[in-house]
Amino acid sequence: MRFKKLIAVIAVLSMALVACTETSGSTTTQAGGGGGSTLAAIQARGTLNCGVNNAVPGFGFVDADGNYSGFDIDFCKALAAAVFGDATKVTYVPLTAQQRFTALQGREIDVLIRNTTFTATRDGSLASTFATTTFYDGQGMMVRTGEFDTIDDMADTTICVLSGTTTEVNLAIRMTGITHTAQTYENNDQLQAAFIAGTCDGWTSDKSQLAAQRSAYPESSGGPAALEILEETFSKEPLGPAVLDGDSQWAQIVNWVVLATIAAEELGVNQGNVGSFGESTNNAIRRLLGLDITTDAGTAPFDPGLGLPTDFARKVVEAVGNYGEIYDRHVGPNTPLGVPRGLNNLWTNGGLLYSPPYS
Amino acid sequence: MAALTTDGLSARPPFWRSLKFIRWSIQLVAVGLSVAIVFYLWNNLIRNMRASGISTDFSFLTQALGVNIAGSDISPGAPIWRGLLVGIKNTFALVIVGVPLLTVLGVLIGIGKLSTNWLVAKICAVYVELFRNLPPLLLVYFMFNAVILQFPAVENSWDLGFVLINQRFVAFVGFVGQPGIGMYWLVMGVTLLIAIWVWIWRTRRWEQTGEPHRRVAWSMALLGAVALLAFLILGGPIALSIPAIDGRVATGGYQGLAQYFGVLIALSMYTASHVAEITRGSILAVAKGQTEAANALALKPTQRLRHIVLPQAMRIAIPPVISQYLNFTKNTSLALAIGYAEITRITFQTIGNGHPAPQMIALLMASYLVFSLTISVLVNILNRRLQYASR
Numbered sequence: 001m002r003f004k005k006l007i008a009v010i011a012v013l014s015m016a017l018v019a020c021t022e023t024s025g026s027t028t029t030q031a032g033g034g035g036g037s038t039l040a041a042i043q044a045r046g047t048l049n050c051g052v053n054n055a056v057p058g059f060g061f062v063d064a065d066g067n068y069s070g071f072d073i074d075f076c077k078a079l080a081a082a083v084f085g086d087a088t089k090v091t092y093v094p095l096t097a098q099q100r101f102t103a104l105q106g107r108e109i110d111v112l113i114r115n116t117t118f119t120a121t122r123d124g125s126l127a128s129t130f131a132t133t134t135f136y137d138g139q140g141m142m143v144r145t146g147e148f149d150t151i152d153d154m155a156d157t158t159i160c161v162l163s164g165t166t167t168e169v170n171l172a173i174r175m176t177g178i179t180h181t182a183q184t185y186e187n188n189d190q191l192q193a194a195f196i197a198g199t200c201d202g203w204t205s206d207k208s209q210l211a212a213q214r215s216a217y218p219e220s221s222g223g224p225a226a227l228e229i230l231e232e233t234f235s236k237e238p239l240g241p242a243v244l245d246g247d248s249q250w251a252q253i254v255n256w257v258v259l260a261t262i263a264a265e266e267l268g269v270n271q272g273n274v275g276s277f278g279e280s281t282n283n284a285i286r287r288l289l290g291l292d293i294t295t296d297a298g299t300a301p302f303d304p305g306l307g308l309p310t311d312f313a314r315k316v317v318e319a320v321g322n323y324g325e326i327y328d329r330h331v332g333p334n335t336p337l338g339v340p341r342g343l344n345n346l347w348t349n350g351g352l353l354y355s356p357p358y359s
Numbered sequence: 360m361a362a363l364t365t366d367g368l369s370a371r372p373p374f375w376r377s378l379k380f381i382r383w384s385i386q387l388v389a390v391g392l393s394v395a396i397v398f399y400l401w402n403n404l405i406r407n408m409r410a411s412g413i414s415t416d417f418s419f420l421t422q423a424l425g426v427n428i429a430g431s432d433i434s435p436g437a438p439i440w441r442g443l444l445v446g447i448k449n450t451f452a453l454v455i456v457g458v459p460l461l462t463v464l465g466v467l468i469g470i471g472k473l474s475t476n477w478l479v480a481k482i483c484a485v486y487v488e489l490f491r492n493l494p495p496l497l498l499v500y501f502m503f504n505a506v507i508l509q510f511p512a513v514e515n516s517w518d519l520g521f522v523l524i525n526q527r528f529v530a531f532v533g534f535v536g537q538p539g540i541g542m543y544w545l546v547m548g549v550t551l552l553i554a555i556w557v558w559i560w561r562t563r564r565w566e567q568t569g570e571p572h573r574r575v576a577w578s579m580a581l582l583g584a585v586a587l588l589a590f591l592i593l594g595g596p597i598a599l600s601i602p603a604i605d606g607r608v609a610t611g612g613y614q615g616l617a618q619y620f621g622v623l624i625a626l627s628m629y630t631a632s633h634v635a636e637i638t639r640g641s642i643l644a645v646a647k648g649q650t651e652a653a654n655a656l657a658l659k660p661t662q663r664l665r666h667i668v669l670p671q672a673m674r675i676a677i678p679p680v681i682s683q684y685l686n687f688t689k690n691t692s693l694a695l696a697i698g699y700a701e702i703t704r705i706t707f708q709t710i711g712n713g714h715p716a717p718q719m720i721a722l723l724m725a726s727y728l729v730f731s732l733t734i735s736v737l738v739n740i741l742n743r744r745l746q747y748a749s750r
Contacts, residue, residue, distance in 0.1 A: 098711035105411060105716075121713040125419075127411040156608045158429075158527055163698070164711015168426040172435035175427070179608075181527075182427040183618075184708065185698045190504075194698075197508035199526050199617070201607065245412055 038243070038250035039307055042083060042110055047091045050076035051109035054094035055188045058212040058330045058337040059115050068092045071330040072113045074320040075134055075241060075258065079111060082257045082312040087319035096187065098164035101126045104244055111254055112242040115209065117166045122242070131255040132262075133240040135331075136343035136352055138233035139170045140207040142214060145228045147201065151178075158183050160191050160200035170235040171204050188213065196221045203227075206237045208331065208339055215336035224336075249307050256306055256358075260313040263288055263355040264322035266346060271321035274314055288358050289314040304358070313358075323353060404717060419714050426708065428700045430616045439709055446705030447726055453623055453691045453701065454730065458684055461627040465634025465683075470664070472639050483635065490632035495625070495690050502625035503697040507617045513607050523602045523609055529620055530602035533612040539596035543589055550585040554578040618699035622691065630687045634680060641676035642668055677742045684738065685731050692727075702726050 042048055052072055053060030060072045068076075077087040093109050104112050105127055115137075116122075118130040141151050141159075148154055155178050161168050163184040171182055183200065185191040192213065195203050203210065207229060214227045241258065243251050264270070267285050269277070277285050283293055287302045290311030303310045320326055324346075331339050345351025374380055408415050424442040425435050431445045471483035490498070508526050511517060516525035521532035558578045565572035590596065602612030645668050653663040692703035700708075706723045710716045 098707045101713075102710070102716050105413065119713070125414060125713055125715070127413050156606050158607070163704070163708050166712075168708070169435070169712060172425060172427050176435075180427075181429045183429045183698055184426075184700075184704075186695060186707075190697065193504055194508065197504075197526060198512045199508060246410075 038110055038247045039083070039253060046084075047089045048076065048080045048083060048111070049091050049093055049109045050079070051093045051095045051100055051103050051112040051114055052076060053114045054092075056115060056209055056212050057216045058335060059208065060094075060113075062092075062094065069330070071135065071326060072115060074326045074330070075113050075261075076111070078261060078316045078320050078326075079254065079257050081315040081319035082253065082260075082308055085309065085312075085315045087315075096164070097162060101128060101242075104128055104242060107244065110243070110250070115206065115239045116242055117206075118238045118240050118242075119166060127245045128242040129245050129251045131241045131243070131251065132258045133238040133352075134258055135208060135239040137206040137208050137237035137239050139167055139174075139204060139235040139237060140210055140233055141230045142203040142205075142210045142227050143201065143230060145226055148230065151175075151202075151230060151232055151234070154202055155179055157181070157201035158199060159202040159204055160185060160194055161204050162186075162188065162191060165205075166235070166237065167205055174234045192217075206239070207233060208239075208337070211331075211337040211339050215338070252306055253308055256304075256308075257312070257316060259355045260288065260316055260358070261320070261323040261326060262346070262353045263358050264313065264317050265324045265353075266348070266355055269317055269322060270325055271317060274317045284357075284359070302359075408715070408717065413715055415715075415718075417718055419718070422714070424709075425712060428705070429698070430619070430700060439714065442705055442709065443702065443722065443726075446700060446702035449619075449699065450688075450691050450701040450726075450730065452619070453626070453694070454688050454734075457623050457627045457630075457687055457691075458734075460623070461631040461634060461683075461687060462680070464627060465631035466638050468631060468635035469638025469642070472635060473642060487632045487635050490629050491636065493629070495629045496693050496696060498625040498629050499622055499693045499696055503618065503621035507621045510617070513604060516604050516609075518604075521601065523604065523612070526617055527607075528609065528614045528616050530609040530612045530614045532602065533600040535598045535600045537594075537596050537598050539593040543593050543596040546589045547582075547586060550582060554582050557581060616699065618694065618697050621697055622694040622699050622701075626687055626690050626693070630683050630690070633683050633686075637676050637679045637683070638672070641672035644675050645671045674742075674745055677738065677745065681735060681738045681742075684734050688730050688734060689727060 050073075052068065053070075054062040054068070056070070059070045060068065061070050062068050073092070076090045076092065080090045081087040083089075093103065095103050095109075095112075095114060100112050100114055100116065101122065103109050112128070113134075115135070117137075118133060122128055123130060141154075143154075151174065154175075158181040159171060159175070160183045161171055163186055168182065168184060175182075183194070185194060191200075191203065194200055196218070203213070205213070210229050214224045214229065217224050217227055241254050243254055264274075267282070267288060269285060269288065274289070277289055277291065280286060280291075281294075283295075285291075286293055290302070290309070290313065292299045293302050301310060306312075309315070321329070324341075327341065327344060328334065331337050333340055341349070341351060343352045345353060347354040405415050420440040420443075421438045423435065424433070424437050424439050426442075427433070427435055428442060428445055430449070433441060433445055468483045468486055471479050472487065474480045474483070510524060510526040513525045513527050516523045523530040555578070558574045561572040561574040561577050564570060565574075600611040602609045602614070649667055649671065650663065653667040658667070691701055694701045695704040695707060698704070702723060706719050710719050
């Protein structure tokens, strides 16, 4: 009896063993980078998983009630509007700077929109593909008002910086030959606590983020006026959405959703007037909004074949507005951040925003 | 009937019915299965990483670190592996100071909890209950944000003569070698060997004749006398370097970052509360007859504790204390919450700067494994030497 039991156990175990080694081939192909359409997976799931920041007011911030808002958040909404026609179908996944690419690689998120700088290493080694830049930023230095005039004055100081970001590397390059302590923190809350306590002489980050942190500086510590951002910009920080390598359809979708907001601004389409172009004769606008194109040959719909509904841009603008509206709502001069458009203006206004033709 | 009986006796049972075979085969299958599972998971990881275009080897370790590390003069151009070594060194700095600190603190509080003095016993009991029941991460945050960040700014550092304290760093008096320092170290090295020999000689003599050995007094007197004499003869080969504030930094002395002390103190106090409980339990576990015998010999309470109770309690305490040392070592990773550059911090930083996470995490795990196994081995050797020979 005992012997038979033993044989049975061994047989089951060895079968399991064989099964393990055999299935390894099939499961890996499915989990691998080449498998499955991201768009189909999102549609089947019914919600877009968007990796975001939750601690930078104006870009990605979660309030006490758990509501997300900000510039980056609006692009998550725009994507959801494009895919589902419903901007609320987003699951926000708050990530730290260090978690973000691992989350993307592990497919926890479909897209990373978390003030992430487009760099060659991230493009090359981290299996990510960057879409059109949504925000042209640069690194700056924030100090207590009146303490320093330029970064070159900051010898022997302690400079606080967020860990796991390009900011650390840029700081090291900028401070070559200037003795300093680079004190890194894991999150902005701890960094702010240290800064308020006075252990940091400088706070370095992308200028937009510094503006955000400055706007939220507690009144008990002197409020925004207690801080100033030095003139110098010492790096290029093009921030944009990133997706996983290997699914060009999804990468194109993310790219064109961003471009659609820019195209809408170029064409003067905004949240208020987006519904009023039914009779318009401007074919550029009609194509963008998915309206039938009328030519001498007759009337025909326009579909560039991105895999999205033809009226996706209309849903996007209805949900969040064009690029200028998104900018003004969260970052622009009339917000606490008060960052002028600068490089983030249309090319026609001296900025870098330029949408390839949607045709 | 008879034939059957002889047959049954003479035929050996088949080999697969031997207990030895059964035990071995089960072990082998279990090992094989474990290896297969690990191999499967590993293979899956590597394939997926390759498919996503992520590098699967460790060649990135020679790339430039790219960042400065607080409290270290490593340059951004140094390779990543050197940065990891800085992290290991910083973790080690926490362990090497923290373990003795928490042991002394824990043992004292454990003894205090058994004190007949009501106040001492209650204070120690409150300490244990407070620190044992709070999460260590909370203690680290509290120690840094509510205590260390409230220290004065650099410009107004507390100057205690040989120690400077502020919210950025603590600077201690240091020693600077002057001409003749090499000779001095040589003399002291030789003297140390002689002192050890004196110690052994006094011990032997005591064992043979029963005269008081006074080995501490003998060897320390020798060391002290030579140290002083050599110092005077060589014209002061060692000078004190007293730290002073110069702008926002300190010159002279040895400096430690405030973050280091935040983690060190918080975790030492936390772990000491556990060690205190182990100490108390071990003392209570020493047979009551031992105490009574000591009393019968008219030993003073301090003598009783030092010569009778504690040596026996220590034997009981060592195994559970090892696991507290290991806990302390692993908990040092909480330092990343306040930005102290220990190994976990450096690992995460490197991952954040675009280097592959699986390899970095594997290296991190290996580092902690080495730390923990080293501590286990060292303390186990001690344990074996201290156990009763008869056990």
